[in-house]
Amino acid sequence: MNILTTSQKSNEVIQEEAKALAFSMHMTYIKRGKTSIPALFGKYQCEYIAVLAGSGLTIHFPENQxxxxxxSMAQLRILRIERGEGDHLVNAVQTILDRKxxxxxxxxxxxxxxxxxxxDSIIVSYAFPNAQIQGLEGSFPIWLATSYGLEHYIHNDQTVTNxxxxxxxxxxxxxxxxxxxPDNxxxxxxxxPMFEVPVEESPQFKPLRGHTVESHIDDKIMAQAMRVATYGVIIKERPFSSVFQNYPPHQWVGGKYSRIGYGVYMKELM
Structure with a gap:
């Protein structure tokens, strides 16, 4: 059972919004009252509980996370772009666009x-305002938090909110x-994808440990990606990963000593 409730001090407006959100997300709305989060976990034995408040949506997990x-890191990357320092993913996308x-x-x-x-999607959207961006997420709690945030989060810079x-x-x-x-x-x-050799974990990812979907690039996925892509494919990984050993990119975008980088695959060269 996927549960959505409200903060203990929620008003009727928040409660009605929570009911509508639960219905649209195919979740079960629970009237919160004064019940604590641990008590809700004990009563319903669920994997996570979504809590709507005036400040936004929070996903709670049983392990007090x-x-x-x-x-997160998108904020720092936006600041670097504004300072003219660039961004490797933006450069990778631009490499494909220039080629086409x-x-x-x-x-x-x-x-x-x-x-x-x-x-990453926020950076691409910020750098390329005319891009039509769609994301896929296989973990329900991550999808729920991200989709709600993209629709409701308000930044002090309207350009970022847009x-x-x-x-x-x-x-x-x-x-x-x-x-x-369809093709093309x-x-x-x-x-x-999840790095084969993990880098230092972001503090924001720690609560999500055990709730992510691990995916890997193989022959079938590469074939599907190149079939669907009109211009090309970009893969983010560490330079020595087996992905880049098995599928050498047409171009590598990243700093000389970067722990991670972007492999660019041009459709026309495959």
Missing amino acids: QHTFHL GLHEGETFTFIDSTIGLAS ALRRITIKYATFEKYLPKL SIDIIYFD
């Missing part, structure tokens, strides 16, 4: 196949979603 949508001869301001479609907390609103997200895994798409239907397909 919680997750709320936040810009797209001019600044032209529309293109982009699927983030492993959107997670949406940091970047969030341009992103749509589906509850789906790329393994099941990509095969359903998405311009750029992006993968950010």
Whole structure:
């Protein structure tokens, strides 16, 4: 049972919003009252509880962990872009667009196949306002928090808020979603799978440990991605990963000593 409730001090407006949200998300709405979160877990034996408050939506887990949508690393990356320092993912996308001869301001479609907390999609949306971005997420609690955040989070910079609103997200895994798409239907397909050798874990990911969906790139997925992509594919991984050993990219985008980088695969060269 997926439970959605409200904060203990919620008003009728929040309660009605929570009921509507629960219905749209196919979740069970529980009237909170003064019941504590631990007591709700004890009563309903669920994996997580979504709590709606005036400040937003928070996902609670039994191990006394919680997750709320936040810009996380995207905020720092946006600041770097504003300072003219650039961004490796933006450069990877631009590499493909330049190869295809797209001019600044032209529309293109982009699927983030492993959107997670949406940091990468936010950066692409911010850097390319005309991009049509869709994300896929196979973990229900992560999808719930991210989709709500993209629709409701308000940044003090309207340009950033607008970047969030341009992103749509589906509850789906790329393994099941990509095969359903027609040939040459998405311009750029992006993968950010779980790293084979983990880097230092982001504090925001710690509450989600055990609730993520681990996906890997194999021959079947690469074939599907290149079939669906019109322009190309981008994969984020560590330079020495088996992904890049098995599928050498046409171009590598990243710093010389970067712990991670982006492999660019051009459709026309496959």
